[in-house]
Amino acid sequence: MAxxxxxxxxxxxxxxxxxxxxxxxxxQEILEKVYATHVPSDTKFDADSLFxxxxxxxxxxTHIVDNVLEGNDVTLKFVDDKLPQATFTSPLYMLKExxxxxxxxxxxxxxAHKTTMTILNLLSDYSWEAxxxxxxxxxxxxxxxxxxxxxxxxxxxxxxxxxMLKRVSALTKPAALREHFLDIYEVNNLIKAxxxxxxxxxxxxxxxxxxxxxxxxxxxxxxxxPVGVYWAIITVAACVTxxxxxxxxxxxxxxxxxxxxxxxxxxxxLRKLILICKQQIEELESYGRLVELLRTPTEIVELFKxxxxxxxxxxxLFDGATKQMVDIDVLRMRHxxxxxxxxxxxxxxxxxxxxxxxxxxxxxxxxxxxxxxxxEWNDQLREKFEILKTTMPWYVVEHFGSVAGYKxxxxxxxxxxxxxxxxxxxxxxxxxTDAFHLIQVxxxxxxxxxxxxxxxxxTKVESSxxxxxxxxxxxxxxxxxxxxxxxxxxLFGGNDSQWTRRFTKYATDLKHEPILKxxxxxxxxxxxxxxxxxxxxxxxxxxxxxxxQSYKTVEAVPDEIQQMISHKNEGGWVLFIKGASxxxxxxxxxxxxxxxxxxxxxxxxxxNGFEFAVKxxxxxxxxxxxxxxxxxxx
Numbered sequence: 001m002a003x004x005x006x007x008x009x010x011x012x013x014x015x016x017x018x019x020x021x022x023x024x025x026x027x028q029e030i031l032e033k034v035y036a037t038h039v040p041s042d043t044k045f046d047a048d049s050l051f052x053x054x055x056x057x058x059x060x061x062t063h064i065v066d067n068v069l070e071g072n073d074v075t076l077k078f079v080d081d082k083l084p085q086a087t088f089t090s091p092l093y094m095l096k097e098x099x100x101x102x103x104x105x106x107x108x109x110x111x112a113h114k115t116t117m118t119i120l121n122l123l124s125d126y127s128w129e130a131x132x133x134x135x136x137x138x139x140x141x142x143x144x145x146x147x148x149x150x151x152x153x154x155x156x157x158x159x160x161x162x163x164m165l166k167r168v169s170a171l172t173k174p175a176a177l178r179e180h181f182l183d184i185y186e187v188n189n190l191i192k193a194x195x196x197x198x199x200x201x202x203x204x205x206x207x208x209x210x211x212x213x214x215x216x217x218x219x220x221x222x223x224x225x226p227v228g229v230y231w232a233i234i235t236v237a238a239c240v241t242x243x244x245x246x247x248x249x250x251x252x253x254x255x256x257x258x259x260x261x262x263x264x265x266x267x268x269x270l271r272k273l274i275l276i277c278k279q280q281i282e283e284l285e286s287y288g289r290l291v292e293l294l295r296t297p298t299e300i301v302e303l304f305k306x307x308x309x310x311x312x313x314x315x316x317l318f319d320g321a322t323k324q325m326v327d328i329d330v331l332r333m334r335h336x337x338x339x340x341x342x343x344x345x346x347x348x349x350x351x352x353x354x355x356x357x358x359x360x361x362x363x364x365x366x367x368x369x370x371x372x373x374x375x376e377w378n379d380q381l382r383e384k385f386e387i388l389k390t391t392m393p394w395y396v397v398e399h400f401g402s403v404a405g406y407k408x409x410x411x412x413x414x415x416x417x418x419x420x421x422x423x424x425x426x427x428x429x430x431x432x433t434d435a436f437h438l439i440q441v442x443x444x445x446x447x448x449x450x451x452x453x454x455x456x457x458x459t460k461v462e463s464s465x466x467x468x469x470x471x472x473x474x475x476x477x478x479x480x481x482x483x484x485x486x487x488x489x490x491l492f493g494g495n496d497s498q499w500t501r502r503f504t505k506y507a508t509d510l511k512h513e514p515i516l517k518x519x520x521x522x523x524x525x526x527x528x529x530x531x532x533x534x535x536x537x538x539x540x541x542x543x544x545x546x547x548x549q550s551y552k553t554v555e556a557v558p559d560e561i562q563q564m565i566s567h568k569n570e571g572g573w574v575l576f577i578k579g580a581s582x583x584x585x586x587x588x589x590x591x592x593x594x595x596x597x598x599x600x601x602x603x604x605x606x607x608n609g610f611e612f613a614v615k616x617x618x619x620x621x622x623x624x625x626x627x628x629x630x631x632x633x634x
Contacts, residue, residue, distance in 0.1 A: 041125040049084030057144040065188040098138035107254040116234040132198040197232040200270035217276040286404035303428035310401030318396040341419035368394035469580035471541040486579040493529035496571030506596040594618040
């Protein structure tokens, strides 16, 4: 018998030189081979009903085997099984066809692969889950009958006769059980695993109705499903071969250990993908609910739940005033200022919100909530968060678990790194997607910071007076007083201490020029860099105005603001104003030279006026400086 089997194996291998050992193939190679057999059509097939039947048969069969191997009495009771559709018709002919492809095969991994490819070709126009369940059904037809016969009463002559033909006793007699215990145990476990793989394929296939753009994990699922079906089928084929060897007393054996390892790996991957896909689908649906809630707002707490918290996570806030955790119901029917930032926030930025907190503290209708945006937490960031939250007397989100909310904040509210304050009313309607600059620049006079109070895209800057006033007012009492008195003011700063000393000297000299005093021209100096908090507010005010949509009438204003921003990190810069009107702005060298060389434009001042003279001379210095710079670059 053995020589005959070996010669037959050689014959089969010579017929198909391309047959490979599946144990050496990668998933990609398997996928390519399997896809080559897949020619789906409009074939109607009730795979769900067949799955139900096969599940009942294999659960019952494997349950019998488990009990037989353990020496226990067998009792079968599955009260939770769903019945197949009443219209279901068994594909018996196809099951017999598949069985014929699997039975009486020579042990060998290459032969198992060839058998699997033959079955896949036979089932080429069926869906992936149908291919898998049809193969399992063909196996269940034999496996179920075999172990069912082993349990029938000894006085049932018909059952005994069929059992003899099936050689049931070859595996069920005590001596046979002892001899083949490990083989039977391994086959039984592999069949359970193959069934679980196909069950996972069914579950994953049902999720593929979603678009891979919305559920990215499905792209991997599309490739893993065929691979999973392949390993389920080849595992069943290998088990059939081993059962044939056991029941025919063959000396050969089909090795199953690798199939067990691979099937378990594929099963784990499928289950992981199912979990990821479900999470992504839940996030997609949560995002849709969030968009709908914001489109048709009803109540702030319901919106807050979807925006901030995960489905099963804690829904509490840290109360900075009491240092206790509180239920989110404290926000019900309240107007909210959502302070959204990374952990890279400054004391000055927190102080800006502190002024708002003090302003609304007595008004219970308004609340501030800090939402920290952290992509990936670690111990260091958690420690930093704990320190930051102790500096805030308002509410703090400790468990931001909503991926949909995170996506919405970034995509719809355009949060990047700079802090924003989103204003919502008690119904959850968004009134302003970023009021931070209003709070920072205009203070409480812009309360409640709704769109009507002004936003980045709605603040109108119709003259140089408007934008200068917006930037410099309310940053220091002295400046406010000088503006009211219509004085000239040099606001200056920079990171070059030598330039700062020289400019301070020459600007002070200019301030005390007798000819200016005689003309009642009063000049004040304000070194912005001296106060870091003030410096931050100053530049934030400048940057908050640099939005093209904001400027409706004066085209020169955006250029001036852009020039100011370009000077921010230079050695020195100056903003020269009279009251709240811009006189000129520029970077260190040109304005320093202008101020230092007063004697050169004195006559022009006496003839044409102070402002005309200083601007005219500064323009000459600036033009000459630019010419020199171009020459040095060339």
